Amino acid sequence: MRKVIDIIRESLRGGEEVDYTSIGVRRAIVLLSIPMVLEMGMEALFALIDIFFVTKLGEVATATVGLTETLMVPVYSIAWGLGMGATAVVARRTGEKNKVGARVAAAQSVLIALVLGVLIAVPSIIFASDLLRMMGAEPEVQGSGVSYTRLMMASNLIVMLLFAINAVFRGAGNAGMALRSLALANGINIVLDPLLIFGIGFFPELGVFGAAVATTTGRGIGVLYQLYHLSRIGGPFAIRLPDMRPVRDVLLGIIRISLGGVGQFLIASLSWVFLVRVVATFGTVAVAGYMVAMRILIVTLLPAWGMANAAATLVGQNLGARMPDRAARSAWLCGHYNMIFMVSVMTLFWIAAPWIVSFFDQSKEADAYAVLALRVISAGYFFYGYGMVLSQALNGAGDSVTPTWLNVICFWLVEIPLAYVLAKTFAMGPLGVFVSIAFSESLLAVLCAIIFRRGRWRSVQV
Numbered sequence: 001m002r003k004v005i006d007i008i009r010e011s012l013r014g015g016e017e018v019d020y021t022s023i024g025v026r027r028a029i030v031l032l033s034i035p036m037v038l039e040m041g042m043e044a045l046f047a048l049i050d051i052f053f054v055t056k057l058g059e060v061a062t063a064t065v066g067l068t069e070t071l072m073v074p075v076y077s078i079a080w081g082l083g084m085g086a087t088a089v090v091a092r093r094t095g096e097k098n099k100v101g102a103r104v105a106a107a108q109s110v111l112i113a114l115v116l117g118v119l120i121a122v123p124s125i126i127f128a129s130d131l132l133r134m135m136g137a138e139p140e141v142q143g144s145g146v147s148y149t150r151l152m153m154a155s156n157l158i159v160m161l162l163f164a165i166n167a168v169f170r171g172a173g174n175a176g177m178a179l180r181s182l183a184l185a186n187g188i189n190i191v192l193d194p195l196l197i198f199g200i201g202f203f204p205e206l207g208v209f210g211a212a213v214a215t216t217t218g219r220g221i222g223v224l225y226q227l228y229h230l231s232r233i234g235g236p237f238a239i240r241l242p243d244m245r246p247v248r249d250v251l252l253g254i255i256r257i258s259l260g261g262v263g264q265f266l267i268a269s270l271s272w273v274f275l276v277r278v279v280a281t282f283g284t285v286a287v288a289g290y291m292v293a294m295r296i297l298i299v300t301l302l303p304a305w306g307m308a309n310a311a312a313t314l315v316g317q318n319l320g321a322r323m324p325d326r327a328a329r330s331a332w333l334c335g336h337y338n339m340i341f342m343v344s345v346m347t348l349f350w351i352a353a354p355w356i357v358s359f360f361d362q363s364k365e366a367d368a369y370a371v372l373a374l375r376v377i378s379a380g381y382f383f384y385g386y387g388m389v390l391s392q393a394l395n396g397a398g399d400s401v402t403p404t405w406l407n408v409i410c411f412w413l414v415e416i417p418l419a420y421v422l423a424k425t426f427a428m429g430p431l432g433v434f435v436s437i438a439f440s441e442s443l444l445a446v447l448c449a450i451i452f453r454r455g456r457w458r459s460v461q462v
Contacts, residue, residue: 095320260400387445
């Protein structure tokens with residue numbers, strides 16, 4: 001027991017001094033995956049905490065938050081993609097023991113985040129009201145919610161930096177730092193949310209706008225914490241302003257990988273929108289049940305994404321150290337551990353889905369759809385446990401193009417048509433949509449495994 005506690009403590013310290021290419025593969029996976037899994041949990045907390053308090057303000061406030069979060073999906077897609085590029089390049093330089101190259105890659109990642117953040121934030125602030133109207137917001141939402149939307153869209157610059165810098169630390173193997181920055185941001189958000197929304201004590205009562213202030217403040221302080229450690233003398237990077245000058249080859253390398261990451265996120269997001277439209281043809285109750293199921297599924301997938309991120313870092317660093325066989329072994333082991341976790345979750349859903357769904361306040365008919373969705377979609381978890389890890393391993397190797405094309409095939413050419421045919425032509429209703437998700441995700445995993453085993457990723461230059 002004490003040994004387990006010591007490993008957890010070591011993983012949370014950050015690991016600046018740990019060489020993940022020389023210690024045991026299993027130990028490296030554990031040290032990286034623990035903080036990365038917790039980091040994914042921190043990402044989920046932002047939205048959950050805000051919506052928890054905002055729902056107490058009524059439907060207008062809740063709709064404002066929901067519509068604004070939808071508007072920010074493209075921003076998250078770009079930030080997530082940029083993170084893939086940053087992690088891959090920094091991990092490769094770290095594995096090569098090239099500290100100067102890692103520092104340059106980190107600085108260029110921050111530069112890209114700054115430029116993208118400004119380019120997205122400025123027009124979003126100006127056209128915040130028009131964006132809400134475009135989303136079909138009722139006049140009441142447009143009137144009371146525009147200030148919330150404007151501030152959240154302005155914070156896109158902070159979001160870009162938060163994602164990019166955390167990706168840099170992950171690439172360097174310092175996942176503990178990424179976790180601590182998000183824990184700090186979340187802690188501030190959790191404290192400020194009720195104080196600013198409801199006006200507790202000497203704080204002003206700002207309503208839904210208070211949620212935006214709390215979230216932006218928390219994330220902003222988290223970014224300041226990141227920047228301090230990124231520029232700290234004696235730290236792993238010690239970035240200075242001259243490092244921020246554009247370096248063409250490094251910039252293009254990060255952007256090339258990032259574009260594939262953005263594409264993967266957008267392809268999956270757009271396919272999900274289509275699936276919602278198909279489910280919506282069977283009534284509001286079916287949509288409500290499906291939405292509840294997806295929220296539960298996403299929460300359970302976050303730890304698995306942490307394991308996948310660990311695989312990306314290990315593959316990148318081991319390729320940099322010219323140990324492709326160790327990189328492959330790291331990815332397969334991560335996939336194996338992830339599969340065990342996912343199958344455990346699947347078993348839980350099949351046994352306890354009605355009890356889990358009962359925590360949400362909705363009708364019995366909606367509960368039935370949610371239970372069905374949980375059980376059917378999770379049936380593909382055995383394959384998906386490997387698929388998400390191997391897909392991220394390819395990204396970590398610098399090959400983000402292959403997973404992008406696989407996403408197009410599995411989500412747009414298989415999942416969407418299959419969902420429509422099963423739901424409509426074969427009259428399976430929402431069950432057809434759920435089956436199509438399980439099948440397409442499993443197919444993606446099989447294709448990722450075949451391509452990863454072929455090994456062309458071993459020779460990708462970053």
